[in-house]
Amino acid sequence: MTRWLPHPLVAASLLGLWLLLVESLSPGSILLGAALAVAGSRALAALTPPTARLRRFSTVPGLLLDVAVEVVRSNNAVARIILGAAGTRIRQSGFAFIPLDMHSPYGLAALACILTATPGTVVVDYDAAGNVMLLHVLDLVDEETWVRIVKDKWEQRLMDIFE
Amino acid sequence: MTHAADLPLWIALPVALLLLLGAALALTGAIGLLRLGSFYERVHAPTLASTLGIGCVLLASMLFFSVLGSRLVLHEVLIAAFVVLTTPVTLMLLTRAALHRDRREGSEEVPPATASHVERK
Amino acid sequence: MSAAILSWSTLIAALMLAAAIGCAAVRLLRGPRAQDRVLALDTLYLLAATLLLVFGIRTGSTHYFEATLLITLLGFVSTAALSRFLMRGEVIE
Numbered sequence: 202m203t204r205w206l207p208h209p210l211v212a213a214s215l216l217g218l219w220l221l222l223v224e225s226l227s228p229g230s231i232l233l234g235a236a237l238a239v240a241g242s243r244a245l246a247a248l249t250p251p252t253a254r255l256r257r258f259s260t261v262p263g264l265l266l267d268v269a270v271e272v273v274r275s276n277n278a279v280a281r282i283i284l285g286a287a288g289t290r291i292r293q294s295g296f297a298f299i300p301l302d303m304h305s306p307y308g309l310a311a312l313a314c315i316l317t318a319t320p321g322t323v324v325v326d327y328d329a330a331g332n333v334m335l336l337h338v339l340d341l342v343d344e345e346t347w348v349r350i351v352k353d354k355w356e357q358r359l360m361d362i363f364e
Numbered sequence: 365m366t367h368a369a370d371l372p373l374w375i376a377l378p379v380a381l382l383l384l385l386g387a388a389l390a391l392t393g394a395i396g397l398l399r400l401g402s403f404y405e406r407v408h409a410p411t412l413a414s415t416l417g418i419g420c421v422l423l424a425s426m427l428f429f430s431v432l433g434s435r436l437v438l439h440e441v442l443i444a445a446f447v448v449l450t451t452p453v454t455l456m457l458l459t460r461a462a463l464h465r466d467r468r469e470g471s472e473e474v475p476p477a478t479a480s481h482v483e484r485k
Numbered sequence: 486m487s488a489a490i491l492s493w494s495t496l497i498a499a500l501m502l503a504a505a506i507g508c509a510a511v512r513l514l515r516g517p518r519a520q521d522r523v524l525a526l527d528t529l530y531l532l533a534a535t536l537l538l539v540f541g542i543r544t545g546s547t548h549y550f551e552a553t554l555l556i557t558l559l560g561f562v563s564t565a566a567l568s569r570f571l572m573r574g575e576v577i578e
Contacts, residue, residue, distance in 0.1 A: 221442045276389065276416045279408060283396035294405050296475050317452035320411040325404070325459045335475065337459065339408045376487030380494030383539060387498035387505075390535055394505035397512050397528055403520055406512075410528040413505070418531065421498075421538045428491075428542050439550050443534070443557060450561035454527055457568035462520040464572050 207246035210255075212238040251306050257361050264358055271319055271354075279320040282340060295341040296325065299334040299351050308363035312355055322347075375431045379424045386420030393417060402473065407459050414451040419444065495543040502536045523567045530560030 206212055219234035220226065282292060303309060313324040316336065326335040338347055389412050396409030422440040429437040466474045509532060513525035534556045541549035 218442065218445075221438055224437075224439060272415045276412055279396070279412055280389065280392045283392055283399060283409065283412075294402075296404075298475075313456060314449075314452040317455050318411065318415060318448065320415060321408055323404075323407050323411075323459055324456055325463050335463075337404045337407070339405060371487040371491070373487050373490075376490045379542070380490050383494050383498040383542065384501075386535065387501040387539070390532055391501045391505040391508075394508035394528060394532065397525060398508045403518065403524070406521065406524060410524065410531060413528060413531050413535065418535045418538070421535050425538050425542055429547065432545065437547075439547070440538075443538075443550070443553055446554070446557045446561070447531070447534075450557065451531070454561055454564040454568065457565055458520060458523055458527070458571075461568045461571035462518075465518075465520070 206239060206242060208242040211245055212242040215241045255362065256364075260358060260362060264362070267354075268315055268319070275319050275321045279339060292340055294337070294339045297336045297338055297341060297344045297347045299336055299348050301332050301334055301356060302352075303356055303360050303364065304332065305360075305363040308359045311363070312351075312359055315355055316351065371428075371431060375427060379428045382420045382424035382427070386417050386424065389413065389420065390417035403462055404459070404473075407455060411451070411455070414447060418447055491542070495539055498539050499536060499543070502532055502539060506532050506536070519571055523564060523571065526567070527560060527564040530556055530564075534560070 215238040216231075216234045219237055220230065223230045223234075301309070301312075303312065309327065313327070313334070316322045317324050321339045323337045324334060325337050327333075328335070334351075336347065336351070341347065393409045393412030393414075396412065397406055400406045400409060422444050426437055426440045429439075463474055467476070506529060509525045509528045513522050513529065516522055534553045537549045537553045537556065541547065541553075
């Protein structure tokens with residue numbers, strides 16, 4: 202199994218992408234998609250990516266739902282800031298250093314993507330030596346609040362999944 | 365618009381609302397791109413268009429073509445997946461490049477590479 | 486009735502997206518720095534993809550999907566390449 206099909210999850214998603222692209226479930230397209238998926242996953246294995254272990258897969262749907270809710274909420278917040286209806290309080294953007302406890306490369310990638318995809322926060326830099334993430338926040342109240350938001354809301358749950 | 369004449373009203377209304385919401389969010393993002401003061405603030409603006417902006421339009425398109433063709437159209441999921449996966453990556457690459465350039469020029473706007481937080485560890 | 490609703494909403498949405506593309510184009514021309522221009526270009530790609538989807542609904546044609554897909558992929562590759570260039574190229578070394 203591992204030699205013939207090194208990354209079953211990647212192969213399955215490649216097959217899914219192919220079937221979505223051609224929009225058919227005919228035997229021909231499934232066969233071609235399966236061949237492409239096997240070839241793709243073996244090509245990936247040749248690149249020897251770091252191994253990932255997905256523990257507690259059951260929490261992934263809940264996490265994705267929370268990401269969607271957060272995206273909608275911060276879309277509203279950022280739209281208000283841009284259109285200048287954020288109240289009389291003077292808004293200040295700035296950088297925040299977030300010290301992390303997570304070391305799994307896939308977990309860090311997922312965290313960075315979640316934070317960047319959410320309007321209002323962008324991951325600017327990551328320092329592997331100190332395991333510190335540099336974040337730019339559009340509406341920075343204070344750094345400590347954001348450290349707590351990132352750690353409690355996302356990092357803990359991603360650590361449950363990836364480590 | 366003859367093809368849409370036989371579309372039921374209860375599907376035309378949500379499609380129209382989603383379209384207008386998505387376009388309005390994309391426009392807000394673009395206005396932000398114009399109005400915000402510094403590069404690091406402007407980076408936040410396109411995320412409006414890349415998340416809910418294109419998301420609403422994709423949802424409207426899925427609804428519309430599914431009802432029109434009376435079969436489930438999932439093509440848009442593919443575009444949504446690409447956009448969701450690629451936009452954060454490009455934004456991170458771009459801000460990283462900008463940070464790199466600003467640090468090389470010794471800009472006061474960005475924090476130095478060795479911040480006090482790192483040294484404390 | 487639904488034809489009229491859709492006709493008007495797609496028209497207004499297309500106009501709003503056109504205005505958004507205008508904003509991004511102004512930022513692209515004004516800069517002031519190279520990263521601002523690349524960011525504006527990336528936004529332009531995204532807005533063009535959204536506009537094509539609106540056109541697809543307006544004309545009831547599914548042929549716009551492929552174009553949208555291609556534009557999103559091209560936008561990703563070009564922005565990634567330009568970011569690498571900003572990081573490594575154009576330096577007095």
